Amino acid sequence: MNFEQKRFEDFRVGDRAEFRKTIGAEEVARFAEVTGDRHPAHLDPVYARGTRFGAPVAHGMLTASLLSTANALLLGVPGAISVEQTLRFLRPVFVGDTITATSEVVEILPARRRLRCRTTCTNQRGEVVVSGQAVEQKDPD
Numbered sequence: 001m002n003f004e005q006k007r008f009e010d011f012r013v014g015d016r017a018e019f020r021k022t023i024g025a026e027e028v029a030r031f032a033e034v035t036g037d038r039h040p041a042h043l044d045p046v047y048a049r050g051t052r053f054g055a056p057v058a059h060g061m062l063t064a065s066l067l068s069t070a071n072a073l074l075l076g077v078p079g080a081i082s083v084e085q086t087l088r089f090l091r092p093v094f095v096g097d098t099i100t101a102t103s104e105v106v107e108i109l110p111a112r113r114r115l116r117c118r119t120t121c122t123n124q125r126g127e128v129v130v131s132g133q134a135v136e137q138k139d140p141d
Contacts, residue, residue, distance in 0.1 A: 001069075006076035008113050008138040016104035017074035019066055023058045025095045031062040058093040064130050066101035067119045071134055074103045074117065084135040085119070091129040098124040103134060113138045 021027075032038045037059055040047035048056040064087050071082065093099060100122045107116035114137050121130035 004076040007141045018102045019069040020100045022098045053092050060089045063093045070101040070103040078139040080136040080138045087132040
């Protein structure tokens with residue numbers, strides 16, 4: 001992963017970055033191990049078949065965590081610190097789905113060196129599965 005040099009003054013509304021990843025069973029299992037969330041809706045195909053989803057689903061926060069990478073790619077170096085992230089989980093993500101996480105600058109707040117970004121995760125069918133907004137504070141150049 002390559003992080004571009006980007007000064008705060010170089011940002012423009014509409015700047016965006018994307019990160020794409022296919023969510024595999026191994027990622028779901030590792031996320032469950034790291035977080036301790038071993039709910040059978042994520043890990044047990046027999047249990048998951050009886051849910052409204054009909055198959056195991058990835059953790060919502062696993063999907064949303066891809067936004068961290070999109071934000072980092074957008075912000076470049078020197079880096080920034082996330083000060084806010086809102087999330088709306090709109091559709092399930094299944095093992096095998098390819099998710100594109102996107103962060104796009106929608107407002108520049110120069111007094112505090114902050115950027116407001118629209119954040120979305122979209123599946124391979126173009127359906128938005130997670131939407132939200134991030135506020136990032138850019139480090140001094």
